[in-house]
Amino acid sequence: MPDPLNTPAAELPVRRLGPGDLDRCVALSVDRHWAPEERKWLFLLENAEVYAIDAPSGDLAGTVTLTRYGTTAAGIGMMLVATRYGGRGLGRRLMTHVLDTAGDATVFLWATEFGRPLYEKLGFETVGVTEAxxxxxxxxxxxxxxxxxxxxxxxxxxxxxxxxxxxxxxxxxxxxxxxxxxxxxxxxxxxxxxxxxxxxxxxxxxxxxxxxxxxxxxxxxxxxxxxxxxxxxxxxxxxxxxxxxxxxxxxxxxxxxxxxxxxxAFSTCFMVRGGRPxxxxxxxxxxxxxxxxx
Ligand SMILES: CC(C)(COP(=O)(O)OP(=O)(O)OC[C@H]1O[C@@H](n2cnc3c(N)ncnc32)[C@H](O)[C@@H]1OP(=O)(O)O)[C@@H](O)C(=O)NCCC(=O)NCCS
Incomplete structure (x- = not known):
């Protein structure tokens, strides 16, 4: 398995996860000081497309979820890159993968302040602010x-x-x-x-x-x-x-x-790619x- 620390991000394989990956997803959330949210992760693993880059340790180096609503709309979530692999292009690699998969759908997401610069580079525009x-x-x-x-x-x-x-x-x-x-x-x-x-x-x-x-x-x-x-x-x-x-x-x-x-508790920016309605x-x-x- 290629090591994300010394492999160009564009060459890292992206794998579709299943319910058997639940513990690894939870560990990644905890690594980024997010709540573990086992129940939500399981719902996502069973009902959305969850993609990841594996780390040689058997952990996940990064995840992203894609929920497709036919060909009309698609939501992206759980964009997480493990702290030790941050800033090496894994976030961009995972986003590019789901954007290619989403095709021509209207793609939306809620961005933290950490994700927003990447999403802006990929053509997302802020159209609202949501309070948790x-x-x-x-x-x-x-x-x-x-x-x-x-x-x-x-x-x-x-x-x-x-x-x-x-x-x-x-x-x-x-x-x-x-x-x-x-x-x-x-x-x-x-x-x-x-x-x-x-x-x-x-x-x-x-x-x-x-x-x-x-x-x-x-x-x-x-x-x-x-x-x-x-x-x-x-x-x-x-x-x-x-x-x-x-x-x-x-x-x-x-x-x-x-x-x-x-x-x-916190707020996120609601972003839509290309600012589409x-x-x-x-x-x-x-x-x-x-x-x-x-
Ligand atoms: C957000 C996150 C997923 C980014 O992952 P990453 O692998 O470190 O991101 P990348 O290395 O692919 O960098 C993404 C791009 O954003 C840019 N970027 C990152 N922070 C930036 C900033 N503060 N200002 C401007 N650009 C910034 C990078 O330069 C890079 O640009 P490039 O691809 O043109 O070189 C990661 O930091 C993370 O997991 N954060 C904690 C969880 C979180 O908040 N996730 C977002 C949920 S919406």
Whole structure:
């Protein structure tokens, strides 16, 4: 196996990982002082394309994930290069690999300050700033304003009413088909809640566990009021920290979450390659499923 310390990065083989690589992925996160996030890594290994450069020690020298939504859109995440291999072109090598794989899709990602210079060199433009809000969310005695979704996550069976309506709504808002991925998410999730009016389903949101934290996303809603109600009703189940990633273009939602105890842990730049418009109706997308996937 070529050693990344003395091989030109362009010549290093890139390997597709599988669930058997979970421990190596977690070790790489820890090397970069990121949370281990075993559960999220496993979801990515099972449902996204995870690529890596191997190190001769048997560890991973670097990773990146690609989630393709047909040929329309693709999300990049978990761009990590082990500290001892930093600054040798491995980040660029992995990014070039996934960009070639993504083809003509609209490619997006959330960038830390460390990744942004590389992404800018590869043609990404910042189109927003997203805050990771984390804390113990105080729910109080707010009235419940949403209801649990009645989902049959088996897409081979006839879709029940909620699932069919939810996938149609998500398709409109996200702008690309992710029905299969959402079915996997619903099986992995704690809870899925919906809002509705006389016309039918108007929004939905999902909570899922990652370590000791309850993550909330995606959140699809008609307005900030409805998004807030979905988040509050999902947070009722939390027995510890809650996290939601929301764009700064949602000041009222962020302010209300701040008042209830969710403060900014860090922020990332939302970047799209070539500054292309995102598909769908993103005005109704209040939080992504996870930053690594979109
Ligand atoms: C970000 C990260 C993946 C970069 O990996 P890397 O292998 O060190 O990156 P590379 O050696 O391929 O360098 C990438 C390019 O960015 C450039 N670059 C890096 N930091 C820069 C800076 N502060 N200003 C300008 N350019 C910078 C490099 O010069 C290089 O340019 P080149 O390819 O034209 O020579 C790595 O630092 C890392 O894992 N950081 C911690 C985790 C993280 O924040 N990941 C990003 C998540 S969005």
């Amino acid at each position: 809000r984390v804390g113990r969310l105080r729910v109080g005695d707010d009235p419940v304003r949403t209801r649990p979704a009645d989902l049959d996550a088996d897409l081979d069976a006839d879709l029940d009413a909620d699932l069919g309506a939810l996938l149609a709504l998500d398709g409109e808002v996200f702008g690309a088909d992710r029905a299969e991925l959402l079915a996997r998410l619903f099986a992995f999730a704690e809870e899925v809640r919906v809002t509705e009016d006389e016309t039918g389903l108007t929004g939905y949101a999902v909570s899922w566990r990652n370590g000791g934290t309850l993550f909330i996303g995606p959140v699809v809603a008609d307005d900030e009021e409805a998004a807030h109600a979905l988040v509050i009703d999902l947070a009722r189940r939390a027995d510890g920290l809650v996290r939601i990633d929301a764009d700064r273009s949602r000041p009222s939602l962020l302010h209300r979450l701040g008042e209830r105890g969710l403060s900014e 995102m598909p769908g109706d993103r005005a109704r997308m209040f939080a992504p499923m996870m930053l690594a996937m979109g």
